[in-house]
Amino acid sequence: MPLKLKPPRQGKTPNYAIRGTYLGIYVDRTAGTPDKATAQQLLNGIKRAIERGEYEKPAAVEPPREPTFTDAALAYLKAGGAPNYIERIIKDTSAHSLRDKTIATIDQITIDNAARAVYPDAPATTLNRQFYTPVSAILKHAGIERKIKRPKGWRGSKATSWLDPEPAFAVIREAYAIEPEFGLLCLTLLYTGMRLSDPLRARVRDLRLGMSLLYVPDTKNGEPRPVHLPPHLVEAFKAQPPRLARPRKADSVVLADGQAGRSRASAGLPWLQRPADEKLFRFCKGGRLYDMLDLAMTRAGVSFPRRQGAFHLFCHTYGTWMTHFGELDTYGLTRTGRWKDPDSADRYRHTIASPEARRADLLPAPPRRIRA
Structure with a gap:
């Protein structure tokens, strides 16, 4: 077949193609243009290059690899x-x-x-x-907007455990008895609903008592959160005593396991006058801290399964109290900043009977002889 132009193919390509044989050299390539005159000029140039022995086939272009x-x-x-x-x-x-x-x-x-x-x-x-x-x-x-179904039960159970005021305050009292700073940490979790990691990462500079605020710059949600501190929590921060110095082992004295504790920075300094870049609370998240909570709950006579009775119990208590006493609905709980997803905050709606359910109070009362 002699070398000639092939017209564009609708739905395939808008450009002319150059295809055929000239002086024994086979050519099959695109002209790269939808203009016939320009394509003809390119074909004529290919013929002249073949006549001079200078024509080189364009390098094969590998098709782009599909990303994995x-x-x-x-x-x-x-x-x-x-x-x-x-x-x-x-x-x-x-x-x-x-x-x-x-x-x-x-x-x-x-x-x-x-x-x-x-x-x-x-x-x-x-x-x-x-x-x-x-x-x-x-x-x-990667640009794939396909909706992905999550596994059945991925939201977990809606059942929520929380503390009523009397047992909650009993746990706080026992936490203060174990160590004042541990008591303040538990009180902070109870009245802010923060995850344990948030106050443990906080620095002294993040505490703004004049604004009743603890600023958490990096939460699990990926967004900063200004945490409101109720008045009694502000007073608890102001009343926090200085840290005790670490007990030292004297000659011929054997200290009980753990009595010496860890080295306590800023011991003896007023608690709120410590360096601004120092950790607000001295604790690290680990088994020792959870053991302290277990001890406080045991002494307070409060018992929950391990999974329900850890520090997250304070978060559930905060959400439940804000629903019961603060009269917040799911939207209101989300607006506190503690929960980003309304579906997560919605679990606390299940801790109170709905207004519709309470209308059962209007149902006819049974005769006295039935109740007797």
């Missing part, structure tokens, strides 16, 4: 995405692994199978937090 899940994950991390749990997903090499699958082929069934391959025995709440959430974030960053 690993490519998308790396791009997500480079853009500042949260790295939590991604490494374990990428390292999975099972038959259902996502790592080498192109993002366009990852559908709901693929995700479900991969989740169970990475976390075969995990509950739905863990699967959601450690697999579905990061995978969804990576795919959305």
